[in-house]
Amino acid sequence: MAGLQVAVVGATGAVGREVLRLLTERRFPAMAVRAVASPRSAGQRVDGLPVEALAPHVFDAVDIAIFDTPDEVALEWVPVATERGALVIDNSAAFRMAEQVPLLIPEVNRHALYTRSRIIANPNCTIATITVPLGPLHREAGLRRVIACSYQSVSGAGQRGIEQLWAETREVAASGGAPSGAGGGAFRQPIAMNVIPAVGSFRGGHTSEEVKMGAELRKMLEAPQVLVGVTCVRVPTLRAHGVAVHAEFDRPLSPAVARDLLRRAAGVEVVDEPERGLYPTPLGAMGRHPCYVGRIRTDEAGLLAFFAVADNLLKGAALNAVQIAEAVVEDGVLIASRA
Amino acid sequence: MAGLQVAVVGATGAVGREVLRLLTERRFPAMAVRAVASPRSAGQRVDGLPVEALAPHVFDAVDIAIFDTPDEVALEWVPVATERGALVIDNSAAFRMAEQVPLLIPEVNRHALYTRSRIIANPNCTIATITVPLGPLHREAGLRRVIACSYQSVSGAGQRGIEQLWAETREVAASGGAPSGAGGGAFRQPIAMNVIPAVGSFRGGHTSEEVKMGAELRKMLEAPQVLVGVTCVRVPTLRAHGVAVHAEFDRPLSPAVARDLLRRAAGVEVVDEPERGLYPTPLGAMGRHPCYVGRIRTDEAGLLAFFAVADNLLKGAALNAVQIAEAVVEDGVLIASRA
Numbered sequence: 236m237a238g239l240q241v242a243v244v245g246a247t248g249a250v251g252r253e254v255l256r257l258l259t260e261r262r263f264p265a266m267a268v269r270a271v272a273s274p275r276s277a278g279q280r281v282d283g284l285p286v287e288a289l290a291p292h293v294f295d296a297v298d299i300a301i302f303d304t305p306d307e308v309a310l311e312w313v314p315v316a317t318e319r320g321a322l323v324i325d326n327s328a329a330f331r332m333a334e335q336v337p338l339l340i341p342e343v344n345r346h347a348l349y350t351r352s353r354i355i356a357n358p359n360c361t362i363a364t365i366t367v368p369l370g371p372l373h374r375e376a377g378l379r380r381v382i383a384c385s386y387q388s389v390s391g392a393g394q395r396g397i398e399q400l401w402a403e404t405r406e407v408a409a410s411g412g413a414p415s416g417a418g419g420g421a422f423r424q425p426i427a428m429n430v431i432p433a434v435g436s437f438r439g440g441h442t443s444e445e446v447k448m449g450a451e452l453r454k455m456l457e458a459p460q461v462l463v464g465v466t467c468v469r470v471p472t473l474r475a476h477g478v479a480v481h482a483e484f485d486r487p488l489s490p491a492v493a494r495d496l497l498r499r500a501a502g503v504e505v506v507d508e509p510e511r512g513l514y515p516t517p518l519g520a521m522g523r524h525p526c527y528v529g530r531i532r533t534d535e536a537g538l539l540a541f542f543a544v545a546d547n548l549l550k551g552a553a554l555n556a557v558q559i560a561e562a563v564v565e566d567g568v569l570i571a572s573r574a
Numbered sequence: 575m576a577g578l579q580v581a582v583v584g585a586t587g588a589v590g591r592e593v594l595r596l597l598t599e600r601r602f603p604a605m606a607v608r609a610v611a612s613p614r615s616a617g618q619r620v621d622g623l624p625v626e627a628l629a630p631h632v633f634d635a636v637d638i639a640i641f642d643t644p645d646e647v648a649l650e651w652v653p654v655a656t657e658r659g660a661l662v663i664d665n666s667a668a669f670r671m672a673e674q675v676p677l678l679i680p681e682v683n684r685h686a687l688y689t690r691s692r693i694i695a696n697p698n699c700t701i702a703t704i705t706v707p708l709g710p711l712h713r714e715a716g717l718r719r720v721i722a723c724s725y726q727s728v729s730g731a732g733q734r735g736i737e738q739l740w741a742e743t744r745e746v747a748a749s750g751g752a753p754s755g756a757g758g759g760a761f762r763q764p765i766a767m768n769v770i771p772a773v774g775s776f777r778g779g780h781t782s783e784e785v786k787m788g789a790e791l792r793k794m795l796e797a798p799q800v801l802v803g804v805t806c807v808r809v810p811t812l813r814a815h816g817v818a819v820h821a822e823f824d825r826p827l828s829p830a831v832a833r834d835l836l837r838r839a840a841g842v843e844v845v846d847e848p849e850r851g852l853y854p855t856p857l858g859a860m861g862r863h864p865c866y867v868g869r870i871r872t873d874e875a876g877l878l879a880f881f882a883v884a885d886n887l888l889k890g891a892a893l894n895a896v897q898i899a900e901a902v903v904e905d906g907v908l909i910a911s912r913a
Binding site for chain 2: 381404423424510
């Protein structure tokens with residue numbers, strides 16, 4: 236596939252920058268990479284590339300466009316890109332639940348690539364964290380029900396989330412007391428030395444994040460019967476989302492068998508020596524590629540429990556998008572679906 | 575009950591100081607309060623009182639002794655205090671599961687006071703946070719199974735936990751990066767801008783904190799059949815523990831009925847207007863008496879879910895201990911059990 240052109244849309248954002256870095260680091264076989272962003276970022280440089288303003292013509296010679304934009308931008312521009320001939324890997328929620336659009340984690344459901352869809356969706360960062368380990372466990376024992384409680388970093392709310400945590404951290408370090416503000420910036424409450432049991436917008440008592448979790452997990456596991464109870468909570472960490480999982484399966488699944496499956500699972504790294512102080516943590520996962528899994532046990536209620544952490548900007552976003560692009564190229568999907 | 579003498583053992587610790595403050599603030603009907611601590615604290619003053627060294631004779635004229643000490647100190651000294659005639663309210667885990675010892679949250683199981691036990695145990699701070707709201711829900715609908723994931727503050731690990739968070743917070747505020755240390759002080763990993771999925775010591779994959787949760791909840795609700803799956807996680811907050819709860823009941827329990835029961839429940843304050851940014855948070859609960867409950871909903875898996883937060887040093891420790899002492903005096907248990 237000589238002469239492959241890739242565009243990264245939203246190139247100046249945290250995820251876009253990681254995508255550009257990973258394309259280089261992983262030697263993605265692109266002849267050219269174009270950095271695209273909103274017109275107000277045009278003219279900047281990112282990762283050594285000039286930033287082009289988002290416009291229909293930028294997609295004319297593009298084979299693969301990796302989008303990381305708000306949902307509303309994706310809704311408008313992803314169809315423009317596909318019309319101009321690009322295959323789009325989209326990190327927004329805009330197309331994830333569209334029936335014909337594959338929602339993909341290569342380690343979990345790579346076969347879903349084989350469609351005629353010109354859009355491939357990248358999952359929500361929190362559900363990606365637990366789908367990587369739940370995939371092999373589901374294949375072994377049949378997932379029935381999951382209760383998941385998240386410990387999500389501020390970078391999930393973008394640059395403003397990061398800025399609010401840093402500003403409040405500097406404030407409390409100076410004052411020696413609790414943050415004075417009533418939130419501001421990204422969150423409606425202070426986040427330094429606090430936790431906020433709300434991620435996303437509310438609808439009928441649930442957050443948008445909580446609703447996505449169940450829907451996306453079922454789609455990726457192709458298991459429409461799985462029930463998912465979720466509480467999403469923002470915690471004062473910079474990067475990497477943790478999730479406590481308590482899962483019920485159709486068939487017996489011991490912690491020993493689960494641990495063995497997870498040790499052999501692609502994309503998973505088991506860190507499970509709690510007596511030695513070794514378990515997954517956000518600081519340990521920050522900047523790293525695997526989904527870390529530890530605290531594997533049967534809880535007292537008889538459910539298989541574990542704690543998973545993955546970098547929300549990497550496996551939860553940029554890395555998975557680049558891995559999808561790699562799978563597209565390796566499997567010749569780009570050519571197949573154009574034919 | 576004229577002439578009541580109260581001793582606070584562990585008076586120089588964070589919980590002991592709160593007990594002394596609350597005895598004054600709530601006008602506890604004591605003629606005299608004695609502050610007792612380890613010999614190395616003797617001679618200090620706390621809350622205006624001279625600190626006496628822990629010794630058998632200090633209990634000679636004491637009617638009620640409120641202990642907040644490590645388990646091993648309680649195991650040694652609580653029997654000394656009861657032998658000398660004191661009724662002991664003990665905040666350690668040493669006697670909580672002893673069959674003849676009541677484990678008490680006055681709003682939940684005040685009737686358990688009526689025993690001949692000279693020891694009354696104060697529950698673990700994390701389980702107290704969810705037992706206060708689960709009590710009335712259990713009476714209504716019959717609790718069957720609970721999955722609970724905690725967001726526990728560093729003060730649960732004592733002064734060293736608080737110091738580690740402050741030291742690391744100042745470090746990251748100055749450096750603009752992640753904490754450099756590999757933990758140290760209270761926790762085996764850094765806690766600033768991190769979460770640690772481990773609270774307490776490990777035994778067979780579970781933490782001591784996780785094991786306590788189920789056992790203590792069942793005892794207080796007098797519901798030996800209730801199954802409790804728990805993940806306990808330390809987060810970088812100073813004070814107040816949050817717990818995400820997903821609970822299954824024998825009989826249907828709608829969020830509306832649950833909300834109504836909780837609004838009327840003693841010791842609970844419902845904060846549940848998430849669309850307006852109002853939900854329980856550790857910063858909102860810090861220094862306050864109620865157990866705050868919000869995010870009340872039926873999750874997608876059909877379980878009743880809520881998020882509860884209470885100050886671990888108050889309702890989770892000092893306040894509940896003083897409320898037990900108040901109940902003892904009001905109900906005349908002190909006299910009854912001496913008779």
